[in-house]
Amino acid sequence: MTVTSMLDNVLRIATRQSPLALWQAHYVKERLEANHPGLTVELVPMVTRGDVILDTPLAKVGGKGLFVKELELALLENRADIAVHSMKDVPVDFPEGLGLVTICERDDPRDAFVSNRYNSLDELPAGSIVGTSSLRRQCQLAAQRPDLVIRSLRGNVGTRLSKLDNGEYDAIILAVAGLKRLGLGERVRVALSPETSLPAVGQGAVGIECRLDDAHTRALLQPLNHAETAVRVKAERAMNTRLEGGCQVPIGSYAEWVDGEIWLRALVGAPDGSTMVRGERRGNPADAEQLGISLAEELLNNGARAILADVYNGEAPE
Numbered sequence: 512m513t514v515t516s517m518l519d520n521v522l523r524i525a526t527r528q529s530p531l532a533l534w535q536a537h538y539v540k541e542r543l544e545a546n547h548p549g550l551t552v553e554l555v556p557m558v559t560r561g562d563v564i565l566d567t568p569l570a571k572v573g574g575k576g577l578f579v580k581e582l583e584l585a586l587l588e589n590r591a592d593i594a595v596h597s598m599k600d601v602p603v604d605f606p607e608g609l610g611l612v613t614i615c616e617r618d619d620p621r622d623a624f625v626s627n628r629y630n631s632l633d634e635l636p637a638g639s640i641v642g643t644s645s646l647r648r649q650c651q652l653a654a655q656r657p658d659l660v661i662r663s664l665r666g667n668v669g670t671r672l673s674k675l676d677n678g679e680y681d682a683i684i685l686a687v688a689g690l691k692r693l694g695l696g697e698r699v700r701v702a703l704s705p706e707t708s709l710p711a712v713g714q715g716a717v718g719i720e721c722r723l724d725d726a727h728t729r730a731l732l733q734p735l736n737h738a739e740t741a742v743r744v745k746a747e748r749a750m751n752t753r754l755e756g757g758c759q760v761p762i763g764s765y766a767e768w769v770d771g772e773i774w775l776r777a778l779v780g781a782p783d784g785s786t787m788v789r790g791e792r793r794g795n796p797a798d799a800e801q802l803g804i805s806l807a808e809e810l811l812n813n814g815a816r817a818i819l820a821d822v823y824n825g826e827a828p829e
């Protein structure tokens with residue numbers, strides 16, 4: 512076998528080293544190897560800036576793509592062929608030459624209520640301490656339960672659970688999908704409905720990024736793409752992109768596929784839950800992107816522009 516043909520049979524995945532990132536990379540590796548007998552998939556573990564700055568609330572750290580930049584550099588420098596991401600963490604823009612080419616079938620998109628003492632949000636007594644560092648979760652919680660005390664909670668899923676178990680919080684909110692992937696599904700006391708906690712853009716879906724001119728890799732990835740998930744996430748991301756929403760703003764954007772239609776719901780709120788704008792659209796899946804854009808424009812006109820202006824100090828989108 513020549514060197515070239517050997518290299519053709521190896522595909523390298525750039526991945527973060529958190530247990531969740533490694534699970535997702537292994538999942539993609541297994542699916543690729545199952546679809547392509549003879550292909551060997553290797554993991555290329557790396558550290559991102561987001562992994563280093565773990566005690567600052569994410570919204571304060573700023574900078575989009577904290578968890579993906581180093582992975583993208585590895586793709587551009589041909590040290591890896593693909594990067595596997597939680598779609599929730601993937602920024603709107605890609606570096607020249609890279610793109611998201613595959614979105615795998617979505618797992619449970621909901622947020623999870625996790626507690627050792629209480630079975631639901633409703634059971635939490637006034638003054639209970641709830642941990643989350645997501646402004647989206649904070650905003651929705653505070654709007655429904657202004658009597659709760661919401662405290663920042665960072666770190667990977669295991670760290671967050673141990674802070675709950677230490678008694679630092681009465682309850683915490685995490686993604687159901689992350690817990691399930693780590694074999695911790697039994698920690699979910701209740702999965703919160705989209706009415707209670709509208710999920711984040713792309714939550715529960717795994718996406719794959721690669722060099723756009725790498726036709727060989729793109730062909731290998733093709734069978735992993737899940738068309739329905741891809742359309743749902745496209746609508747959610749179009750909404751978010753039109754809002755120019757970074758992680759400093761509480762934004763929820765969630766699309767379902769109902770009776771052959773896309774049903775997209777979205778919200779923009781103030782971090783303290785004092786104001787919230789909601790909207791929804793139903794339409795043809797072929798128009799997913801347009802649905803997202805027009806819903807974003809409706810939200811902007813209904814008060815989201817003012818909320819965003821507050822957060823960004825006047826630099827809100829038109």
Ligand SMILES: NCc1[nH]cc(CCC(=O)O)c1CC(=O)O
Binds near residue numbers: 688689715
């Ligand atoms: N922000 C971290 C992150 N990115 C993706 C997931 C969960 C898995 C997913 O949504 O695909 C999590 C953990 C969490 O929010 O609890």
